[in-house]
Amino acid sequence: xxxxxxxxxxxxxxxxxxxxxxxxxxxxxxxxxxxxxxxxxxxxxxxxxxxxxxxxxxxxxxxxxxxxxxxxxxxxxxxxxxxxxxxxxxxxxxxxxxxxxxxxxxxxxxxxxxxxxxxxxxxxxxxxxxxxxxxxxxxxxxxxxxxxxxxxxxxxxxxxxxxxxxxxxxxxxxxxxxxxxxxxxxxxxxxxxxxxxxxxxxxxxxxxxxxxxxxxxxxxxxxxxxxxxxxxxxxxxxxxxxxxxxxxxxxxxxxxxxxxxxxxxxxxxxxxxxxxxxxxxxxxxxxxxxxxxxxxxxxxxxxxxxxxxxxxxxxxxxxxxxxxxxxxxxxxxxxxxxxxxxxxxxxxxxxxxxxxxxxxxxxxxxxxxxxxxxxxxxxxxxxxxxxxxxxxxxxxxxxxxxxxxxxxxxxxxxxxxxxxxxxxxxxxxxxxxxxxxxxxxxxxxxxxxxxxxxxxxxxxxxxx
Numbered sequence: 001x002x003x004x005x006x007x008x009x010x011x012x013x014x015x016x017x018x019x020x021x022x023x024x025x026x027x028x029x030x031x032x033x034x035x036x037x038x039x040x041x042x043x044x045x046x047x048x049x050x051x052x053x054x055x056x057x058x059x060x061x062x063x064x065x066x067x068x069x070x071x072x073x074x075x076x077x078x079x080x081x082x083x084x085x086x087x088x089x090x091x092x093x094x095x096x097x098x099x100x101x102x103x104x105x106x107x108x109x110x111x112x113x114x115x116x117x118x119x120x121x122x123x124x125x126x127x128x129x130x131x132x133x134x135x136x137x138x139x140x141x142x143x144x145x146x147x148x149x150x151x152x153x154x155x156x157x158x159x160x161x162x163x164x165x166x167x168x169x170x171x172x173x174x175x176x177x178x179x180x181x182x183x184x185x186x187x188x189x190x191x192x193x194x195x196x197x198x199x200x201x202x203x204x205x206x207x208x209x210x211x212x213x214x215x216x217x218x219x220x221x222x223x224x225x226x227x228x229x230x231x232x233x234x235x236x237x238x239x240x241x242x243x244x245x246x247x248x249x250x251x252x253x254x255x256x257x258x259x260x261x262x263x264x265x266x267x268x269x270x271x272x273x274x275x276x277x278x279x280x281x282x283x284x285x286x287x288x289x290x291x292x293x294x295x296x297x298x299x300x301x302x303x304x305x306x307x308x309x310x311x312x313x314x315x316x317x318x319x320x321x322x323x324x325x326x327x328x329x330x331x332x333x334x335x336x337x338x339x340x341x342x343x344x345x346x347x348x349x350x351x352x353x354x355x356x357x358x359x360x361x362x363x364x365x366x367x368x369x370x371x372x373x374x375x376x377x378x379x380x381x382x383x384x385x386x387x388x389x390x391x392x393x394x395x396x397x398x399x400x401x402x403x404x405x406x407x408x409x410x411x412x413x414x415x416x417x418x419x420x421x422x423x424x425x426x427x428x429x430x431x432x433x434x435x436x437x438x439x440x441x442x443x444x445x446x447x448x449x450x451x452x453x454x455x456x457x458x459x460x461x462x463x464x
Contacts, residue, residue, distance in 0.1 A: 061259040063251070065178055068261075071251040072174045073167070082159075082166040089152070089159035096152035102139040107132065110326075127324040134320025141315065144307030151300030158293035164286035168459040175455040176448075177247040182265045183444040184240035190440040191229070191236040197412070197433050198222070198229035204419075205426065218426040225430045232437075265447050269454065271395050272464055274388055280461035281384045287460075291369075291376035298366035305362040308355040314344040380460065387457040394450035401443040408432070408439035 063071075073079050111130040202222040208214040248257050271277075321328070323336040330336055348355065415432040418424035458464065 059258055061256070062262060063259055064262045065175070065264070068174050068178050068247070068251055069171060072170055075251065075253050076170055079163075079166050079170050082163040086156070086159040086163045089156040093149070093152040093156045096149040099140075100145055100149055102137050105136045105138070106320075107134060107136055109133075126322075129324050130322070131324070131326040132320075132322050133326070134318045134322060137317040139315045140312060142307065142312035143310040144304045144312075147300050147303035147307060151297055151304060154293055154296035154300055158290055158297055161286045161290035161293055165290060165459075168286065168462075172452070172455045172459060174250060176452050177243070177250055178261065179265060179448045179451045181240070181243040181247050182261055182263055183448045184236070184243040185261075185263075186265070186444045187441050188233070188236045188240050190437055190444075191233045194433060194437040195226075195229040195233050197436075198226040201416075201426075201429055201433070202226045204416075208420075213422060214426070221426040221430060225433065229433075265444065265451075268395070268398065268447065268450060271391055271454070274392075277388060277457065277461055277464065278384065280464055281380065284462040285380050285460050287376050288380055291373040295366070295369040295373050298362070298369040301362040302359065302366055305355070305358040308351075308358065309348060311345055311347045314346070316342045318342075384457075384460055387453065387460065391450065391453040391457050394446065394453045398443075398446055398450060401439070401446040405436070405439040405443045408436040412436045 109132045111125055111132070113125045113128050113130070115128040202219070202225070205214060205218045205222040209216055209219050244257060248255055248259070251259075317339065318341070319337075319339040321336050322338070322340075323330060325331065325336065328335065328337050412429075412432040412435075415424050415429050419426070419429050
């Protein structure tokens with residue numbers, strides 16, 4: 001049931017025994033306690049306060065954080081676009097590798113020439129009828145072929161790093177939305193308790209006024225507090241609903257909203273030692289991998305551009321029929337099947353400066369990649385120190401926030417007793433109620449803050 005649930009049960013039980021609650025309030029309190037006990041038996045599945053009074057749909061989907069991440073990856077257009085770019089880069093590498101290997105085709109053609117007796121009028125052809133049916137092996141040997149393949153390989157590594165960046169960024173988004181909704185549900189419950197406390201204080205002040213023990217100003221103050229509590233409850237429910245809608249957009253392609261979250265908000269994971277996390281950041285930082293891969297691509301772009309200055313050799317080998325009859329043997333019994341070869345050496349001489357211009361473009365891109373790599377390295381160091389310090393600070397504050405919530409609950413209890421004994425003012429009671437609500441909400445905000453800081457840290461390190 002949790003620490004706050006236990007306190008709530010104890011407080012409402014005490015109020016029921018004192019007889020300070022109306023029949024409607026008693027029934028509402030009993031219903032809330034029963035729901036808390038059911039949630040405890042079902043494994044701490046957090047339900048929205050707005051659904052507490054209704055029956056669950058049989059199609060209700062219960063999600064853990066891992067389930068939410070899986071669904072978000074399947075429905076995120078940004079992540080799917082990154083996967084598409086990775087797929088395109090992989091195919092570019094396949095095509096660049098294929099360009100290094102001989103290409104084999106089988107060609108068939110027929111050439112007809114105007115006849116002139118036994119020879120053709122069109123002397124460029126080999127006869128009146130020429131049949132060509134042969135296999136062709138084609139290979140281009142150039143100094144730019146290997147760098148071009150290496151460039152495609154580096155581009156694939158770059159696309160992979162960028163996909164990893166997108167995936168880890170999506171994790172941060174889902175963690176924020178997932179635990180933001182859980183915190184919103186807890187805040188709604190806290191505000192509902194505060195509303196009950198405000199109503200209890202209003203009823204108590206009215207009874208004490210009727211007995212001449214307090215002034216009417218206390219009733220007015222209690223009424224204002226009750227009105228504020230009702231308004232805050234409405235705002236909190238609205239914030240919870242908005243958080244649910246935001247998470248539904250991330251997780252479901254059909255905007256499905258009938259889901260519940262497994263509440264592991266209080267089950268905080270540990271934070272590894274800084275040296276361990278730093279080692280992970282040095283080896284698993286996708287931002288650095290992307291910057292290094294971008295520099296590798298730029299280096300290969302320079303090599304490909306410079307290769308345009310160098311000769312290239314094209315080799316073709318032919319085997320098959322190139323004859324006046326479409327047959328393996330001619331009319332005289334001679335064999336038509338045969339082979340031939342051709343080699344072309346292309347030596348670049350003059351291109352009006354176009355080749356050198358491409359080299360300059362590639363060198364400019366390489367310089368920019370070097371600058372971006374240096375910036376990425378500096379930013380990685382700063383991000384690591386900032387994210388780890390944030391996680392360490394957030395974790396260190398959890399116990400303090402929990403203690404403050406406990407102390408605020410005890411303070412409200414004592415202040416109520418002092419007020420009934422005539423030793424405290426209405427302002428003190430109202431202040432204690434507000435302090436308790438703020439302390440509980442701050443505790444849940446602290447839990448979300450730590451979860452989010454871990455997700456940000458793991459964008460540099462990967463899962464630990």
